[in-house]
Amino acid sequence: MPGQPIAPQLELRFRLGLYAGVRPIRAIPGVPLALAHPRAKEIDLVILRESTEGLFAARGRGEVIGDSEARDTMVITRATTERLSRFAFRLAERRAARLGRPQKVTLVDKANVFTSMAFMRKVFREVAAEFPGVPAGEHYVDAMALDLVRRPWQRRRQPDGDAALHRADARLARQPWGRAGLDGCGDGAGSGGGRRLRRWTAQRGVRRRGHGGDRARRRRAHPVSLAAARNSAAMDVFEAMATRRSVRGFLPDPVPRATVEAILSAASRAPSGSNIQPWKVRVTVGEEKARLSAALRAAHDAGAQVARDYHYYPRNWREPYLARRRKLGWDLYRLAGVARGDHAAGHAQRARNFDFFGTPVGLFFTLDRDLEQGSWLDFGMFLENVMLAARGFGLDTCPQAAFCDHHDVVRAHLGLRDEEALVCGMSLGRADPTEPTNLLVTERAPVEEFVTFGPGA
């Protein structure tokens, strides 16, 4: 159109077939930050911007009808979406390996308005399924713009400090979508905390402030569950499952008691046969934990193992379980720098269990001995809930059966009753990103290996 400014950089993109504008955004230590917030130093994300499709595909093809209307057509192809999505997931894998923490890929779009973007979401999800180890999410562009302004350092929710895939146009402030405002923020894909919290409380019959009734009684029943709900809105269940892993090196950062309570309260929603809730938890911190660690290390060094309260492992190892166990051991020891046959180094690595891998909070789980196998099953569900709820708070865990070899020591120090079997211990805290063993990504057998679909399934 006469008078239209030229865009030579676009010409280059089309000629060279460029499809991924890689825009790393991070705070560099020692370089002054434009933002005053103390957490600004945590900013670390990458925006990938597709360069030739979306509205840009209309470049030079738009039409002005009469002098009253102008039209540009948006184009999104499967080929480019697949290519860009794969690029993003591979980048996330590389970043995860380098940074020692999972990296999420978030598709930023306006799929609630544009058919082309709903199609892009569909293709993105297909590609995401090829990368089960990388958490994937979606965010509306206006909600993302808000989050990038409000908390660009935030890792627990989008954009999460992770690889973000922004297709179409990064000029969010100009709102090329034709709709102003924050219409993505009130629904599940937006920031969503308020509505989710309301839905959560409604489902549980927890009345909201100002509605009177039996509020006080319900508060006693769920003392910190509202806090848990607020935080759980930060991470969806798939992300929590995908990012849970056994962490064997923690930062010394304290975990507030209220957070531990909120995690355990949320976890207690686990199902149990006839709702008998067989789990018991003993939390240990500070001086008591330090004394226990010292006693456990001494018992470990002396080789003073006692018979466990239960048989965790098969008495006769066989395939495929033996090979999986060996692989885990080798992979872990390789990262820990323990050479094969170096028994002293192996002993030292195992001893780290008894220091709770450096975290300030230790949990012990016990079960009344007179309960049956069903209760052990219930217990497993509770344990997984604890670990997932911890992820909701941005925390990590390591479940530890190692303590069972010295349950006599644990029992004596924590005053556990003889009638209680020690199920396991657990370290809870914030993962140390510099700990080499935290780079371990354990494998899982594919679905075909453990699932049989019956006729018609």
Ligand SMILES: Cc1cc2nc3c(=O)[nH]c(=O)nc-3n(C[C@H](O)[C@H](O)[C@H](O)COP(=O)(O)O)c2cc1C
């Ligand atoms: C009940 C239980 C006890 C475990 N005990 C230990 C332990 O004592 N020390 C340890 O380093 N890891 C322990 N693990 C972690 C497993 O090795 C780990 O879950 C497994 O290798 C899969 O890896 P992931 O948790 O990172 O996905 C335990 C796991 C479970 C479920």
